[in-house]
Amino acid sequence: MDKIHYEELTWPEMRTAIARQPVILLPFGTIEDHGPHLPLNTDNIIVEAICRETARRIPGEALVMPLIAYGLDEHHMDFPGTISVEMHTLLSYVVDVATSVARHGFTHLLIVNGHGSNAPVADLAARRVVLETEIVCGAISPNAAVDPILAEPTLSQMRRSGPGGIAHACEYETAMMLYLRPELVQMEKAVREIGQLKFSYFNWDHPEPSALAWQDWWSRLSESGVCGDPTVATVEFGQALFETTVDNFIRFVREFRLIPLRPRRDRH
Ligand SMILES: [Zn+2]
Numbered sequence: 001m002d003k004i005h006y007e008e009l010t011w012p013e014m015r016t017a018i019a020r021q022p023v024i025l026l027p028f029g030t031i032e033d034h035g036p037h038l039p040l041n042t043d044n045i046i047v048e049a050i051c052r053e054t055a056r057r058i059p060g061e062a063l064v065m066p067l068i069a070y071g072l073d074e075h076h077m078d079f080p081g082t083i084s085v086e087m088h089t090l091l092s093y094v095v096d097v098a099t100s101v102a103r104h105g106f107t108h109l110l111i112v113n114g115h116g117s118n119a120p121v122a123d124l125a126a127r128r129v130v131l132e133t134e135i136v137c138g139a140i141s142p143n144a145a146v147d148p149i150l151a152e153p154t155l156s157q158m159r160r161s162g163p164g165g166i167a168h169a170c171e172y173e174t175a176m177m178l179y180l181r182p183e184l185v186q187m188e189k190a191v192r193e194i195g196q197l198k199f200s201y202f203n204w205d206h207p208e209p210s211a212l213a214w215q216d217w218w219s220r221l222s223e224s225g226v227c228g229d230p231t232v233a234t235v236e237f238g239q240a241l242f243e244t245t246v247d248n249f250i251r252f253v254r255e256f257r258l259i260p261l262r263p264r265r266d267r268h
Contacts, residue, residue, distance in 0.1 A: 004055035006065045018105045023062045023257045025051045030071030030115040033079035035169035035226035037190040040081045047114025049180050050142050053246045071118040078219035094125040102133035108257055111139040136259045142249050149244050160232035164194040170228025179238030190230040
């Protein structure tokens, strides 16, 4: 049986795996407040589950690395329990992990981000790995895949919250957690806190993207830590979101694996 967890291989098995060239998935999450009803490791649980289920369904084509559990989170430090890693430290750390993978001969590495604020770090890390090792390294946020996913007719019909309902500790994350780890969801404590982030150039409701990059201190825009409406989340919506996300992600990983490693040419 094909192993899907990078760290569970022996070194001779790793040598065989390198020859097969699976896509290496590096989940990248965080530990931060997710309202009074969800645990601090919500992002970690969701991104890890997406990566593991993807690798499980395409044996031999992907290996999942241990999760980078801490992220860019200084702006959440007013909420008890959040862990903040300084941005340059974090970037260096992600690059070091990814570069180690490249040094062993793997050619396709995907940083799979599960925490919105990690996105610029994941992007820069992938760029540095490409420039420094010449492998194919990219970054993707499968939660951002929520955007096209939510536009799909079945899912958009299942969505129960109105505008502003899906942003953070919201209908999406709560539904995913109800499906993946229901024992960690305290629905009786879920609160609706909505509409803090809507301006003409800035919007944080999925699936509408925002033109403005801006991240305020979280305690200035949310009383409960919630931004959205978790109270309407259902396990059925979570299951549908998860299944669609994994289906889409499998297609993405397979396509990513086909990106050729082309030679550079000095045109001086
Ligand atoms: Zn989250």
